[in-house]
Amino acid sequence: MLQITRDGEYAVRAVLFLASQPEGKISLINEISEAQEVPKSYLSKIMQHLTRSGLVKSRRGAKGGFVIGRPADTITLRETIEAVEGPIFLNVCLIKKGECHRDVFCPVHPVWKEAQKRLFEVLDSKTMADLVKDASEIEKSNAEDKKHRN
Amino acid sequence: MLQITRDGEYAVRAVLFLASQPEGKISLINEISEAQEVPKSYLSKIMQHLTRSGLVKSRRGAKGGFVIGRPADTITLRETIEAVEGPIFLNVCLIKKGECHRDVFCPVHPVWKEAQKRLFEVLDSKTMADLVKDASEIEKSNAEDKKHRN
DNA sequence: CTTAATCAAGACTAAAATCATCCTAATTAT
């Protein structure tokens, strides 16, 4: 359907949440689930993937939980999504040369290549650090709006 | 999976085929299916959608078949895909305001908006007429390559 | 060393989407 799955969406919410936590703060599944409105048991599955990919670090047992795995300014939106959904290909012919044998003469093939490139430009350019900053600016702006509505 | 479906892919192939036919030439399901390597019975379902959307015109009965429904330079890649897949939304929050209630404070929302805009720029800018032209240029270039490989 | 807390791993499931196929009906030219 040319739409990101809940896996990808929830992964972004989770990583973004961890990125917004103070250094060293350990977050529990419960916290993340409630704050980001993701079903707890589903989220736990997603966190496993994110842990295996290194985007987050986990510790089991008492005082365990999750922290972000790398500096937030080194984690892009695309990387987060692909960590749980696998690599993005807008059409099968982008998977690899010859995946669709028509690619050698197909005039649509280069268009998909370009479309994907442009999409990646956007998803690669936003890091989790950027998004945390954006969030605080939106919050500030919303507070301003509220004041002006009096 | 953030990938166009076979419906969309096959629709593009079919419309492109019709766009490349000489004015007035009527094409049969069989011809289109063979030339574009799309399962015949599946294609027939897709042609129905394309007909209802006006992108192609059909005539039943003897001497019937399909022709393109509008000038090829007025049909974009995006329109063709959306005719069979429905409108494209890279994430649910793009469907409409409030579809995701977090959109008012979510820093990722504007990124999806931008990503979709960029994607549309590419898919809207290519018409079937462009693609037919591109195809003939690719063919010419491939023939050249072949000659030089001697 | 026991226990409570917490994540890891994988089995399981319901519903929907995907990718088709097939049959019957309607239409059209000859």
Added chain:
DNA sequence: ATAATTAGGATGATTTTAGTCTTGATTAAG
């Protein structure tokens, strides 16, 4: 009439999506 074609809908296999649940492993602390 008849042959050629598309229209429409029923059907179906497979995969994906979006989750839940249970059991096991690990850890800190008393």
